[in-house]
Amino acid sequence: xxxxxxSVGTExxxxxxxxxxxxxxxxxxxxxxxxLYYRHTVGDNLPRLSRQIGLALERAEVVLLCGGLGPxxxxxxxxxxxxxxxxxxxxxxxxxxxxxEFFSARGREITPNNLxxxxxxxxxxxxxxxxxxxxxxxxxxxxxxxxxxPGPPLELEPMWRREVxxxxxxxxxxxxxxxxxxxxxxxLADIGESQAAHDLRDLVEQQTDPTMAFYASPGEVKxxxxxxxxxxxxxxxxxxxxxxxxxxxxxxxxxxVDDDAMEVVVGQLLVERQATLAIAESCTGGLVGHRITNVPxxxxxxxxxxxxxxxxxxxxxxxxxxxxxxKHGAVSEECARAMAEGVRRALGAxxxxxxxxxxxxxxxxxxxxxxxxxxxxADERETRTGGFVWGTSRLAFKERVxxxxxxxxxxxxxxxx
Amino acid sequence: xxxxxxSVGTExxxxxxxxxxxxxxxxxxxxxxxxLYYRHTVGDNLPRLSRQIGLALERAEVVLLCGGLGPxxxxxxxxxxxxxxxxxxxxxxxxxxxxxEFFSARGREITPNNLxxxxxxxxxxxxxxxxxxxxxxxxxxxxxxxxxxPGPPLELEPMWRREVxxxxxxxxxxxxxxxxxxxxxxxLADIGESQAAHDLRDLVEQQTDPTMAFYASPGEVKxxxxxxxxxxxxxxxxxxxxxxxxxxxxxxxxxxVDDDAMEVVVGQLLVERQATLAIAESCTGGLVGHRITNVPxxxxxxxxxxxxxxxxxxxxxxxxxxxxxxKHGAVSEECARAMAEGVRRALGAxxxxxxxxxxxxxxxxxxxxxxxxxxxxADERETRTGGFVWGTSRLAFKERVxxxxxxxxxxxxxxxx
Numbered sequence: 001x002x003x004x005x006x007s008v009g010t011e012x013x014x015x016x017x018x019x020x021x022x023x024x025x026x027x028x029x030x031x032x033x034x035x036l037y038y039r040h041t042v043g044d045n046l047p048r049l050s051r052q053i054g055l056a057l058e059r060a061e062v063v064l065l066c067g068g069l070g071p072x073x074x075x076x077x078x079x080x081x082x083x084x085x086x087x088x089x090x091x092x093x094x095x096x097x098x099x100x101e102f103f104s105a106r107g108r109e110i111t112p113n114n115l116x117x118x119x120x121x122x123x124x125x126x127x128x129x130x131x132x133x134x135x136x137x138x139x140x141x142x143x144x145x146x147x148x149x150p151g152p153p154l155e156l157e158p159m160w161r162r163e164v165x166x167x168x169x170x171x172x173x174x175x176x177x178x179x180x181x182x183x184x185x186x187x188l189a190d191i192g193e194s195q196a197a198h199d200l201r202d203l204v205e206q207q208t209d210p211t212m213a214f215y216a217s218p219g220e221v222k223x224x225x226x227x228x229x230x231x232x233x234x235x236x237x238x239x240x241x242x243x244x245x246x247x248x249x250x251x252x253x254x255x256x257v258d259d260d261a262m263e264v265v266v267g268q269l270l271v272e273r274q275a276t277l278a279i280a281e282s283c284t285g286g287l288v289g290h291r292i293t294n295v296p297x298x299x300x301x302x303x304x305x306x307x308x309x310x311x312x313x314x315x316x317x318x319x320x321x322x323x324x325x326x327k328h329g330a331v332s333e334e335c336a337r338a339m340a341e342g343v344r345r346a347l348g349a350x351x352x353x354x355x356x357x358x359x360x361x362x363x364x365x366x367x368x369x370x371x372x373x374x375x376x377x378a379d380e381r382e383t384r385t386g387g388f389v390w391g392t393s394r395l396a397f398k399e400r401v402x403x404x405x406x407x408x409x410x411x412x413x414x415x416x417x
Numbered sequence: 418x419x420x421x422x423x424s425v426g427t428e429x430x431x432x433x434x435x436x437x438x439x440x441x442x443x444x445x446x447x448x449x450x451x452x453l454y455y456r457h458t459v460g461d462n463l464p465r466l467s468r469q470i471g472l473a474l475e476r477a478e479v480v481l482l483c484g485g486l487g488p489x490x491x492x493x494x495x496x497x498x499x500x501x502x503x504x505x506x507x508x509x510x511x512x513x514x515x516x517x518e519f520f521s522a523r524g525r526e527i528t529p530n531n532l533x534x535x536x537x538x539x540x541x542x543x544x545x546x547x548x549x550x551x552x553x554x555x556x557x558x559x560x561x562x563x564x565x566x567p568g569p570p571l572e573l574e575p576m577w578r579r580e581v582x583x584x585x586x587x588x589x590x591x592x593x594x595x596x597x598x599x600x601x602x603x604x605l606a607d608i609g610e611s612q613a614a615h616d617l618r619d620l621v622e623q624q625t626d627p628t629m630a631f632y633a634s635p636g637e638v639k640x641x642x643x644x645x646x647x648x649x650x651x652x653x654x655x656x657x658x659x660x661x662x663x664x665x666x667x668x669x670x671x672x673x674v675d676d677d678a679m680e681v682v683v684g685q686l687l688v689e690r691q692a693t694l695a696i697a698e699s700c701t702g703g704l705v706g707h708r709i710t711n712v713p714x715x716x717x718x719x720x721x722x723x724x725x726x727x728x729x730x731x732x733x734x735x736x737x738x739x740x741x742x743x744k745h746g747a748v749s750e751e752c753a754r755a756m757a758e759g760v761r762r763a764l765g766a767x768x769x770x771x772x773x774x775x776x777x778x779x780x781x782x783x784x785x786x787x788x789x790x791x792x793x794x795a796d797e798r799e800t801r802t803g804g805f806v807w808g809t810s811r812l813a814f815k816e817r818v819x820x821x822x823x824x825x826x827x828x829x830x831x832x833x834x
Contacts (some may be wrong), residue, residue: 011632011641013453015444020435022458027432036430037465039458041439044630048454071611072631073621106806111615131809133611152634154813213433279724285710286703289724293702294812296778304730307696307706307722309715313764317721317734347730361713395711 001175002035004056008068008077009151010043021066021149021156028160032169033180033228034062044074046083053084057144062168067151069134071113077148078119078137085141087121095119095126095135102133127163131155136163145171181228182235184243187256188221189407196221199249203242210242218396219403220262255410262406263291269413270301270351277409278349279305280318280339282330283357283373287402303347308339318342329368331356333385336374344378351412352378355405359394371397375405377412384412418592419452421473425485425494426568427460438483438566438573445577449586450597450645451479461491463500470501474561479585484568486551488530494565495536495554502558504538512536512543512552519550544580548572553580562588598645599652601660604673605638606824613638616666620659627659635813636820637679672827679823680708686830687718687768694826695766696722697735697756699747700774700790704819720764725756735759746785748773750802753791761795768829769795772822776811788814792822794829801829 007022022039029036037060042049049068056063068077082089096118103110120126120137127136127147132155137148147164149156172180188196193214197204200223204212210227225242229235247254256265270277279302281288289305292298306317311330314320320338328334336354344352357373364370374387386408390400424439439456446453454477459466466485473480485494499506513535520527537543537554544553549572554565564581566573605613610633614621617640621629627644642659646652664671673682687694696719698705706722709715723734728747731737736759737752745751753771761769774790781787788808794801803825807817 010630012440013443013456014447015440015442016632016641018435018437018440023429023432023435025432026430030431037460037462038469039430041456043454045454052455070631070633072614074630105808108609108612111611113614113618114611131813154635154810158810215433281703281706284707285715285719286698286706286708286722286724289698289703290701290707290815291703293724293726293776294815296776296811298702299726299780302702302724302726304726304734305703305722305724306734307703307710307719307724309710309719309721313721317723317763346733359710359713363716394713398707398711 001062001172002037002060003029003062003064004060005036005039006049006052006056006063006065007039007041008044008049008065009041010045010074012041012067013043021151021153024153024157025064025066025160028165031181031183031226032165033172034168044068044076046076046080049076049080050083053080053146057084057141057146061144062171063144063146064164065146065148066156069117069136069148069150071111071117071133073113075116078116078121081137081139081146081148082121085121085139085146087123087141089119090122091115091119092126092135098128098135099133127159129155129159131158138163138167181226182232182239183224183226184239185258186223186225186243186246186250186254187260187262188223188250188253189219189255189262189403191221191250191253193221196223196250196253200246203245210239212242218399219407252411252414255407261291262403262410263295266406266410266413267292267295267298267301269410271297273350273413275301275350275413276303276347277301277351277353278303278343278347280314280343280352280354281305281307282309282314282339282355283359284355284398284402284405285309285359287398288353288355288405291402291406303349304343306343306346314339318346331358331368331372331374333374333376333387336376336387337378337383337385340376340378340383350379351409352376353405353409354378355401357397357401359397361394373397373401373404375401375408377409379412384408418479418589419454419477420446420479420481421477422453422456423466423469423473423480423482424456424458425461425466425482426458427462427491429458429484430460438568438570441570441574442481442483442577445582447598449582450589450593451585461485461493463493463497466493466497467500470497470563474501474558474563477561479562479588480564481581482563482565483573486534486553486565486567488528488534488550490530492533495533495538498554498556498563498565499538502538502556502563504540504558506536507539508532508536509541509543515545515552516550544576546572546576548575555580555584598643599649599656600641600643601656602675603640603642603660603663603667603671604677604679605640605667605670606636606672606679606820608638608667608670609633610638613640613667613670617663620662627656629659635816636824669828669831672824678708679820679827680712683823683827683830684709684712684715684718686827688714690767690830692718692767692830693720693764694718694768694770695720695760695764697760697769697771698722698724699726699731699756699772700776701772701815701819701822702726702776704815705770705772705822708819708823720766721760723760723763731756735763748775748785748789748791750791750793750804753793753804754795754800754802757793757795757800767796768826769793770822770826771795772818774814774818776814777808778811790814790818790821792818792825794826796829801825
């Protein structure tokens with residue numbers, strides 16, 4: 001079974017945004033075992049878009065569109081599907097009812113152009129959008145399946161999981177009798193991609209089934225194992241030996257699996273131990289707290305995160321001694337230690353976590369260049385500290401330090417080295 | 418003059434890498450004033466790739482390929498151009514000489530498959546690659562221009578600047594007499610996309626030159642004005658009247674232009690007024706501080722950001738009275754007010770900014786459903802508060818609240834309504 005993706009939007013063709021939706025959908029298609037032969041990007045132009053849909057319908061059993069479902073006149077995906085399939089675009093009463101509800105629940109008035117979002121080609125099913133206003137579209141046409149999804153990833157991804165993927169899997173099972181791709185993503189911290197690839201070189205070279213692939217992002221390396229199997233048990237049997245060998249070699253570098261981001265893993269550890277956390281951030285400026293609080297239920301363990309950007313705040317809120325700041329400076333191992341211990345004490349938490357560093361571009365000195373950072377984790381027994389220098393962009397620096405800080409906390413909780 | 422981009426590589430269709438080259442080239446094309454109507458992605462498959470090249474040659478005057486120029490058997494761009502244009506693929510002696518030099522300079526032996534990289538369709542010009550081994554291809558065919566560029570951005574970008582862009586500009590000047598696209602992006606807060614589109618409907622309907630387009634993200638609407646002009650002054654003359662009309666109608670909703678994110682605008686206002694900021698976050702969990710500290714030099718105005726997730730921390734650190742928490746709860750206008758005033762007092766800041774709400778998915782009640790939020794900004798004269806309900810995903814909620822909080826701060830500083 002084959003699919004084509006059509007991303008819609010002039011802003012894509014102007015290079016104003018990067019098309020992460022197409023990559024994300026490509027990954028999902030690969031995982032469930034659909035063959036993707038072409039992806040296309042077309043602007044907000046009715047004849048070109050409907051022509052591209054028509055071409056895709058000649059070749060592929062599944063055509064996936066994203067974008068162009070908004071309320072404004074340049075949102076043309078609904079009309080383009082109508083033209084390509086020879087169907088009228090009509091209003092769907094149930095979608096209109098949901099749309100009116102959405103607005104009245106938020107005390108906002110609905111404008112006439114909003115009602116365009118309740119429209120779709122005749123004979124379609126409108127897919128509910130639980131995050132935004134634009135419903136998706138699912139249309140069966142001449143044995144083909146056409147889906148249209150909203151462009152914002154926060155709307156597209158849940159709709160994909162809830163509405164699109166089950167329909168694709170159902171059709172795959174019906175036409176091909178299964179054999180989907182099963183994957184496992186191992187997540188590693190505190191190690192570089194080239195070091196991990198080097199340590200696993202023989203496994204990479206021998207790979208046939210499962211396959212292995214490496215991905216890197218700031219402070220993280222992911223190793224993706226994939227195999228095609230009839231069911232989860234058969235896949236598990238093939239994935240497990242390779243996963244165990246990688247874990248044996250990589251040890252504590254492997255911190256999570258699949259969707260378990262570092263903040264999820266740390267949160268689970270804290271809940272298991274009924275422990276609480278207090279954070280004192282300087283250079284990360286709130287990013288550690290933001291990540292911790294992205295996890296539902298974080299209020300069970302996070303007491304507070306004190307972003308103490310000024311020296312005065314470090315002294316008054318965390319009790320960092322003036323002599324530490326005078327003698328070693330705010331960016332020092334000693335200050336990180338005093339911050340972690342101070343925030344733990346001030347909040348009465350099980351763990352205190354601290355970051356302090358120079359994010360740049362200004363503020364560097366010859367002894368402490370931009371990118372210098374210290375992190376510390378304090379518990380009732382000890383305080384562990386770590387430091388490194390990583391000169392890079394301000395945001396990448398913050399991301400890398402946040403990851404390092406959370407990983408140091410993870411290792412403290414686990415009591416490892 | 419129109420162009421099409423074809424990105425080549427099965428790894429793209431598997432979603433293993435994001436196609437940043439296509440966005441980058443799109444931007445460059447927009448800047449020099451070439452119209453890009455389609456982008457495509459095709460895997461390492463000769464019939465599909467040559468067919469897509471053939472289709473593009475029917476429609477566009479310039480066809481730009483990237484990827485598939487490597488030394489291995491699945492690198493098929495050379496052969497696909499040959500097939501699509503009915504030309505033999507031959508070896509280019511000068512390219513072969515350069516290739517042999519590249520290897521001998523690095524003390525490496527050249528393997529037979531490396532020599533494939535000295536090949537190209539007959540009648541082409543091979544473009545030197547000063548970073549890697551794969552030369553690019555430039556082929557004039559039936560009045561069309563075909564370019565093939567290597568996939569690694571570090572090789573593609575210098576080759577583009579040195580070899581591709583001058584040839585495109587030369588042809589543009591010859592056929593159209595120049596005229597690049599000039600744009601202005603107006604950034605709006607506190608208004609929905611459909612409301613803005615509704616209020617500007619007549620301008621949208623009348624648009625010819627400049628053109629207008631809307632983009633939405635959590636808590637933000639952008640309006641992009643674009644015109645094609647010979648130089649910046651001529652562009653300014655055409656953009657200014659439309660910009661002024663939009664600003665007249667949208668008023669304080671317009672908070673910035675082009676790359677001025679809300680945190681940049683707020684930072685500039687604070688610096689201008691030599692004012693300082695103290696933040697007290699609850700539901701946003703550090704995201705407001707993270708955004709504020711993404712701006713270089715934020716340490717000039719940010720004193721501290723106290724993420725007080727627990728009620729105890731709200732009391733001990735911010736001095737929120739116990740009776741406010743008991744009577745109104747932590748998610749209330751009264752609590753937001755007490756947090757903003759408390760953090761301002763505790764840090765001695767000019768402005769105190771606070772957020773409190775229910776990010777979900779748990780924690781909602783019938784009176785205060787998930788998505789309920791209050792923000793407050795305190796200065797020496799007054800405290801302004803705002804509240805709304807926005808049930809959505811946890812992360813989108815945090816993003817929207819952070820944007821609303823920063824905009825409330827902006828309005829407080831400006832002293833507007």
